Amino acid sequence: MDELSLLQDADERARRYVAGADARRVFPEDSAIDALERFSERLPDTGRPDAETLALLDDVGSPATVASNGPNYYGFVVGATLPAAAAADRLVLAWDQTASSFANSPAAATLEKVAAGWVLEALDLPRESAVGFGTSATACTLICLTAARRTLLKRHGWDFDGEGLVGAPPIRVVVSEAVHITVKKTLRVLGFGTNNLIVAPVDEFGRVDPKRLPALDGSTILCLQAGEVNTGEFDPFAEIIPAARKAGAWVHVDGAFGLWARASKKLKPMTEGVELADSWTTDGHKWLNTPYDAAMAICRDADALAASMNSDAVYATSSSDSQKNLTLEFSRRARGVSVWAALRSLGRNGIEQLVERHCAQAQRIADGLKAAGFNVLNRVVLNQVVARADTEQSTTAIREAAQRSGTIWFGPTVWRGQSAFRFSVSSWRTTDAHIDRAIALMTRSWSELTPQNAASPEVAPS
Structure with missing residues (x-):
């Protein structure tokens, strides 16, 4: 089978899968799961036909999927994929761009720059902020908290890039008692140590209690939440963030899904004050209903984010707002294009x-x-x-x-x-x-x- 015929076959199989989203079992039957054993083959000495490989993937894999791209899935705050976002992702896959900078892909760089501006408008966050399109809220939290630590150390006269952490002034991290596990994972990966985190008590709704907030200073990163993962509640940003900023602390907001409440005039008052933070993370695959692998690291100080993530080399220099200088990856897919498509289709x-x-x-x-x-x-x-x-x-x-x-x-x-x-x-x-x-x-x-x-x-x- 030639390349175009194979792609047409894949498209037809994908269309059948999507068409059956409503009727599909949300969690697969045991027989479908048992059939996954068919994938446990030895690596073939001689390559198998492309059409056979695609058929195996569909015939065995599709029945064993969880129908999260359907209407009856209520787990883990996962949205389905909007048609425009899915279609855009298919085209971007055909482009096969290294979407690191304008030099690698003028189309991808332009679209992701537009998408970044639209994200800031939709969420009504400071328009001067930088937006990096990362793989997940976990990765984007790592990006933002790296920028936070580097910036606080710089204010204390410490060269983080050159000296690292050996001998560096200590940075404290205050997290909510109801902090999401991905934030704790990020802090563990960054070397803060979960035993060293300072926990802010919460009220009966899971919101940080301003009256019991630990002391903050210029060596503190404060992590708050827009949308607690169980209750959907918001920390009282308007009470907490001004005081935190006055103390010189960096405020990061985990808004994986709740940050999109700012797009609603009715719900936006619950988020009052969140725009005063220094950085935010949110996902596309949750409430914006994009495909996976499309999250956003948003930083008020664009230069701080670019300096933290810079990956310019003598053979590959680019502007500070290139995605390779705002995210972890150098070689990366144009994941922001599905965000652009979702925002344009919804308005x-x-x-x-x-x-x-x-x-x-x-x-x-x-x-x-x-x-x-x-x-x-x-x-x-x-x-x-x-x-x-x-x-x-x-x-x-x-x-x-x-x-x-x-x-x-x-x-x-x-x-x-x-x-x-x-x-x-x-x-x-x-x-x-x-x-x-x-x-x-x-x-x-x-x-x-x-x-x-x-x-x-x-x-x-x-």
């Missing part, structure tokens, strides 16, 4: 409508769960619903039954010491009808697996 109004629809759907789930007898544990201020049944055993049984059904998928969590489960609404494909089907399944599960509560369910308070 300001589309982003706002998407975010607000998901928040309304989360509230719809919460109301349905309460009516069935579940205890909803959070205020449902965003697109997250944390709930549990009457006991740990019934909570686990109901979640596992829902997962086995293949109809929906959501994952477990623990909130304030209680085992629970979490619904995250973030797929553009999810309609109110899908939400109602999920509620109906959960209601049936309550009746079947907690029969003592079926007759007169106790509705949890708001």
